Structures are given as C-alpha cells and as structure tokens.
Amino acid sequence: MLPWSADLAGRFEQTTYDSALLRGNPLGDPHERPVLVYLPPGYDDSDRRYPAIYVTMGYTGHIGMWFNRTPFRQPFPELLDALFAPGDVPPAIVVFVDSWTRYGGSQCLDSPGTGQYHSYLCEEIVPWVDAKYRTIADRDHRAITGKSSGGYTAMVTPMLRPDVFGALATHAGDAAFGVCYTPEFPARARTLRDKYDGSYEKFFESFASRAGRTSNEDLHVLEMYGYSSAYSAEPDGTVLLPYDDLGRIIPEVWERWLSHDPVEMARQPQYADALRSLRAVWIDAGQQDEFYLDFGATAFHREVQQAGVPEERVHFELFEGTHGGIEYRYPLAVRWLCEQLR
Numbered sequence: 627m628l629p630w631s632a633d634l635a636g637r638f639e640q641t642t643y644d645s646a647l648l649r650g651n652p653l654g655d656p657h658e659r660p661v662l663v664y665l666p667p668g669y670d671d672s673d674r675r676y677p678a679i680y681v682t683m684g685y686t687g688h689i690g691m692w693f694n695r696t697p698f699r700q701p702f703p704e705l706l707d708a709l710f711a712p713g714d715v716p717p718a719i720v721v722f723v724d725s726w727t728r729y730g731g732s733q734c735l736d737s738p739g740t741g742q743y744h745s746y747l748c749e750e751i752v753p754w755v756d757a758k759y760r761t762i763a764d765r766d767h768r769a770i771t772g773k774s775s776g777g778y779t780a781m782v783t784p785m786l787r788p789d790v791f792g793a794l795a796t797h798a799g800d801a802a803f804g805v806c807y808t809p810e811f812p813a814r815a816r817t818l819r820d821k822y823d824g825s826y827e828k829f830f831e832s833f834a835s836r837a838g839r840t841s842n843e844d845l846h847v848l849e850m851y852g853y854s855s856a857y858s859a860e861p862d863g864t865v866l867l868p869y870d871d872l873g874r875i876i877p878e879v880w881e882r883w884l885s886h887d888p889v890e891m892a893r894q895p896q897y898a899d900a901l902r903s904l905r906a907v908w909i910d911a912g913q914q915d916e917f918y919l920d921f922g923a924t925a926f927h928r929e930v931q932q933a934g935v936p937e938e939r940v941h942f943e944l945f946e947g948t949h950g951g952i953e954y955r956y957p958l959a960v961r962w963l964c965e966q967l968r
Contacts, residue, residue, distance in 0.1 A: 629695070632704040635667040635711035640689075645750055651727075651741030652863045659724045660689045661751060663759065664703065666710045666717035675760045677718045677767040677967040679960060680747070680791075682734055684774030685849055688726040702956050709957045716968040720960070721755055723747055725779070729852035730845070733800075734779040735886065739859025740852075747783065748790045766905055769793035769963045773952065774919075775800060781888040781926060788900035793966060795908035795959035798915055798949055801922030803887040807853070809918075812873030814850045817843060824871050826851055858882040889922070892929035901933040906966035907940045908959045912947030920944055939966070 627633075640662045648657040666676065683691070693701050700708075703722075710717055725734045725743045732743040756763040770791050772780045777799025784791040800806060815824075822828040833844055851865060858866045858879050868879045884890050891897045901907070907930055911923035927942040941962055945955075 628700075629698075632700060632707070634704070634707045636669065636707050637665050638703065639663045639665065643751065643754060645746050647742040647746045647750055652738060653728050653740060655727050655741065659746075661724070661755075662689050662692065662703075662722035663755065664706060664720040664722075665759070666719065667713070668717065669719075669760070673760070675762045677716075677769070677964065678721060678755060678759075678761045679718050679963055679967075680721045680723055680752075680768070680770045681956075682723050682725060682747075682770065682772040682776040682779040683731075684772070684776050685852065686726075686730040686845060687776070689722055689724045692722060699953075702953050705954070705957045706960065709961060715961050716964040718960070718964050718967070719755070719759055719761055721751070723751055727852065727855075729855055730848050731775050731852055731856075733775055733853065733856040733886075734783065735856050737856050737859050738861050738863050739855030739865050744783065744786065748787050752790055765790055765792040767792070767967050769795065769906065769967060771795035771797075771908075771956070771959055771963065772799070773797035773956070774949065777919075778888065782886070782891060784904055785888070785891055785897040785900045788903050793904055793906035793963055795906075795963055796910075796923070796926070797952060797955050797959065798911040798917075798919040798923065799888065799926070801888045801919065802925040803883055803890075805921045805925075806917045806919055807868075807883070808875065810846070810850060811869040811875070814847055815869060815871055815873035817847055819871065853883075857886045889925045889929055892926065892933060898929075898933035901930055901935050904935065905939060906963055907935060908962055909941070910943040910945065910955060910959070912949060912952055913944045914947060915949045917949055919949065 642658050643661050645657045692703050725732045727740050732740045734743045736742045736744045770780045777796035780794045780796040781799050784794050818824050854867050855865045866879045868883050909923050909927050911920040913920050
C-alpha cells in the first residue's frame with residue numbers, strides 16, 4: 627500500500643551470484659554479488675520468451691539502494707512494474723546488475739585497479755540469466771541502460787561487445803570527458819592539499835575512520851580516485867591520477883582516460899561499426915546538469931549520427947532538469963526499448 631510499498635503485477639527475484647571473474651579482485655571486494663531480476667506479469671503462466679534489459683547503477687550505487695523510498699516518489703522497480711502492469715507495453719525481463727567497489731564503482735570496465743567487471747557482466751551474468759530465465763537469448767533482444775556512471779556503462783558496453791548487446795539507453799551518462807571531468811581536477815587537488823597533505827593515502831585513512839560521517843566532499847574526492855582506478859591503473863594495480871598537485875592535466879595519463887570516453891570511442895571505425903549495428907539508441911540528459919553531461923549527451927548523439935545510425939533507431943532529448951532526480955526517465959526509455967526489441 628502506497629506510500630510504504632506497492633502491489634506488484636510482476637515479481638522480483640534476488641539471487642547471489644558467485645563470480646569466478648571477481649574472485650581475488652585487486653580491492654578484495656566481494657566476489658559474491660546480488661542480482662535482482664524482474665519477471666513481468668504473465669511470466670509464470672506461460673512458456674513465452676522475453677527480451678532482456680540490463681540496468682546498471684550510477685557511482686556509489688549498489689543493488690540494495692534500488693528500493694530506497696523518498697517522499698512523494700516511488701522507486702524505479704515499482705515504476706517499472708507499473709509500466710508493464712496494464713499490458714500495453716511489450717513485456718521484458720529486467721536485470722539489475724551490481725558493479726560496486728570500495729572506491730564506489732567500477733564503470734563496469736575491466737581494470738587492473740578494480741577487477742574484471744566488464745567481463746563479469748558479459749561473460750558471466752548474461753549467460754547465467756539466459757540459462758536461468760526464459761529470455762530471447764540473442765543480442766538483438768538484449769539492451770542495457772543506466773544513469774550517470776550507469777549511463778556510461780550503457781554507452782560503452784555495446785561498443786565493446788556488440789555481440790552481446792543490441793540496444794542501449796543512457797541517461798546523463800559520463801561522456802565528453804574534457805567537459806565533464808576536467809573542471810573537477812583543481813578542486814580535488816585543492817582538497818587533497820588543504821586537508822590531506824596532497825596524499826590519497828591520508829585521505830583513505832581519514833575516510834575509513836569516519837564511517838557513517840562522510841560528506842559530499844569525501845565522495846567527490848573518492849569518485850575521482852575511483853575513475854582513475856577504472857581508466858588509468860597500471861598493470862600492477864597502481865592508480866594514476868590524470869592531474870598533478872596543481873590540478874593540471876598529465877597528458878600521458880589523460881590520454882588513457884580519453885581512450886575510454888564514449889565520444890572518442892565512437893570516432894573509431896570499429897566502434898562506429900558497432901553503433902551502426904544497434905537496433906535502438908536512447909540518449910537524454912537534463913539541460914541544467916551540474917556536470918555538463920547534457921553536453922556529453924549531445925556530443926555522443928552527434929557521433930552516433932556521424933557513425934550512420936539510422937534516425938529511426940535513435941531517440942535524443944534534452945529536458946528541463948539537473949543530474950539528480952531524473953529517475954522518472956527510466957520507464958520512458960524502457961518503454962521505448964521494449965517497442966524496439968520486440
């Protein structure tokens with residue numbers, strides 16, 4: 627009963643997956659991960675097979691947060707169920723994937739700094755879902771979506787593995803790194819200088835001692851280290867920051883970051899080919915996004931166009947809104963994906 631909970635037309639199953647690929651990861655993070663699967667109305671009463679949509683989370687997100695309730699707003703899993711309840715949207719199985727690390731996230735990439743999260747998704751979770759549930763087990767009936775860092779994952783994963791995912795929806799995903807990230811560099815360098823003698827080691831010592839009393843500033847400092855662990859870690863796991871103690875870009879490290887930028891990736895022939903193969907591409911962002919990810923969305927859209935993806939396969943929209951509180955966009959994209967994937 628609202629506002630405490632909602633009666634569901636479909637149902638959720640949460641399972642713990644024991645990942646061989648995440649076992650022994652560099653950060654010692656759990657290799658047993660929760661996977662949340664939504665089964666649409668009618669799943670238990672038929673032998674029908676369904677498209678599958680994979681959902682990845684933003685930075686610091688983990689599966690346990692999906693059912694967090696805020697005033698006058700339902701969490702996305704309930705909105706998702708409400709989308710399918712009337713029966714006028716082609717149904718799909720929806721899979722919520724966890725790629726959390728103790729740095730707050732992994733960008734769902736394979737990295738010696740964090741672990742094999744990209745392979746975990748593509749080589750373990752997808753085959754496991756196809757084996758356990760009645761999916762249509764091919765890339766043309768499989769999509770990936772997310773917001774912020776989850777939106778980043780939604781952009782790059784089909785470019786890296788077009789054999790696995792045939793559609794995407796990104797909400798304010800990290801893109802155009804020179805616009806969305808570089809303004810943060812001097813601010814993070816200043817915080818490290820003023821509070822931690824320029825040392826991330828001292829930051830982590832302080833961070834660990836203040837469990838439950840962390841600030842937004844802490845999370846911003848942590849986030850920059852987490853991105854570095856995903857984009858620019860050395861083979862031995864050493865994390866290289868893309869800026870020096872004055873907040874200035876270190877070119878050789880920054881180039882490594884740019885090689886992971888969805889906008890820069892889309893300009894490369896192999897990734898442009900992957901984009902052209904997609905059945906559906908949804909891109910949106912708020913026009914007042916605090917991290918300028920509306921520019922990132924626009925830049926990625928232009929590269930999608932440049933790659934030659936037919937216009938009828940692409941939805942691009944900038945709307946009134948900031949980076950937070952746009953979860954109501956999720957069901958809109960899922961509805962559109964379901965129409966494209968049937």
